[in-house]
Amino acid sequence: MGGAFLAAAVLARLGNRIGLPTIPLFILAGILLGPNTPGLVLVADPHDLEMLSLLGLVLLLFYLGLEFHMDDLKTGGRKMALAGGAYLALNVGAGLGFGFALGWGTAEALVLAGVLGISSSAIVTKVLVDLGRLGNPETRPILGIIVVEDIFLALYLAALQPVISGADSMAAAVGDAGKAFGFLLLLAAAARWGTKLIGRLIATRDNELLVISFLGAAVLVAGVSEWFGVADAIGAFMVGLMLGSTSSGARIRELVHPLRDAFGAIFFFAFGLSIAPGDLPTVLWPVLAAVAVTLLMNVLAGIVVARLYRFGPRPAANIATSLLARGEFALILATMAATAGLDERLSPFIAGYVLILAVLGPLAAGRANWLARVLPGRAARPARAPAEAEPVGVGQGA
Template structure:
């Protein structure tokens, strides 16, 4: 890299950081800010140009891609995914299927080619983990009942990305015959299986290879191993991104995981910023106009698919309209993974319109997603009851909270009692029954004349009651005055 290009890249990254810092005031994610600086100061836009030849910074940008996927693998919460239950896997499968199929149909309708349609399907199908997580934090929804489900879905989307990249690599390699395509697919998935096996059985050996008491040596050994595995992946016909993700998954199974995560995070952030800026440098602003209509269609398709996925997820978990709207609009953002797929496609020589298309698509959704999530209550107001669980009785604009601090006192969740014993003794009637989940006491609700359930809670200090009405499984915490859902992994 020439000195002029090095200075230009440094200035571009500095300006990108300043713009991202300014964007925090309007709750804008950093990724579109980085891209925008690259677009505005690249050779494809009239005005000042900081980097005349984007190809000269491709190696540095590749390191950003590798570290981004590696860190994703290190952070991958295997136990959370396995403990998510059947409903979580079903919800994630519905979300991925709706978005990927909608993207594939749109890609085919655009007529840019079969390989291009697969890239568009992936770009439309994977949410941005960074944008989703940032939205949840800034909207103060970390204690909402639907939040663990949202996080579980984006984690499973990340896992799907690994397989999708492995399947897409042979297509991008442009096999000349079905037999060659089958061979390349076999090699890709074989390499994937090999890395999964290393993660399962070879984590201790990997830890011994890179382990060091000195942070400096641990960082050097880790980055060296990651880049080497990514390069080998590329050499065998699998993308460097998938190799980096899988070696991150291997290290996530070792005892040095937390130290590696702490040491690599700053490197990931810096080089990822370079990657996004470098992607923006490759975009010709004059090419954005011709893809404006396809991008508008893609945004509409993504919005409809995500709202549909939110409704299905809410029905699976028994959530109301507000939670359904929160799910669908929070996962709307697209970012780093869409850009990764576009970069791989352009490197493989696919249609040049993919770059401007994905860039504009990501920019639009990066702005639209936080705004839509903030105002999800307006969507909740128009969602009819019949789309969700029959018999829902709570206000559609209130999402159920999981902020109850007494979940450790849940010991009894079932009973054969179907009457209020105290009302029976008195010879009185009751309206509905409630179960004390601490001791199993059954009492009548507060709409009944004697309020035996709440009186029992006040007398004993047992905090949580559960509805015994058919078709209802909600719980109420008296001290925290909040509705409580069952744990996400508790499948019915």
């Protein structure tokens, strides 16, 4: 276990020196030091890290819920909803079409729609911070799109779970979906109207008791969510949504940060352990085709969103490249697909796709001016939006 942490840390430090994000490097550490590559094997059986890996996933989504607020969707107004809807329509639609074109199956196509369609909040926010773009006018729609993606993801996973789990009949699938949505609505109602009560129950001045309380709540609700057919990660997200609005929310965000970083690294490392590099060449051409589709759809989305906000080519290029990276959500879908026994090619496909875009995304964002030179339109002053001038505070470092 110590070797796994240290190996991930060493590779991440090396990557930071050349401007690479940590997520693909954690995965690479798992690939290099796992049972599927020659040389030193730190963890022979990926299942040895299964529980810690799941805890990392729960904490990643719990933290994202802490950073998300119900008012964020209202703050952005109509334009934010239109921008997020346009981005999802282009990317999820293209992903679904690509999945059916591969011919791997309907459930697999639905998984690929989410994999190709949803950006990595972790990498996107890190790119914006590292490049000093938080004050740019186009950053607001970028963060707004992430908000819409997060809402879509919660609903998408709730609908996808009964489909990929292989319900015996249409009636069973509808029943499973109804049960999942019912539980999701219950959690949403608790987040909307139960914040004061939950805040009183969890409030304490003792940091030790607060950590034990929020960690227990997140893991318990994640487990109960699975019983109801809702992905455990979404259950944790909803707990974060509830606790983030309480009087203890700021302290919880501070206290969970190191836990999220440590166990999140193990989640990505453990995913790398399950990847056999020898399988990657079998999906090389589909991966490259998927990367090309994602590049094209992001450029189109950047142009559409820029025109909606009356931005010029440079902001359009920044939008297109900033949202390019795929990461933690794609790996969540890969984990769900593997658990459901879907096509075994999905795991190496998603691994290769995430690795390429997690590296390519930040590099492309830093060179967005190259793309801006070939985009149509002229530089224009951004449209004023006096009623919508507040920034959208979403998932910083999530």
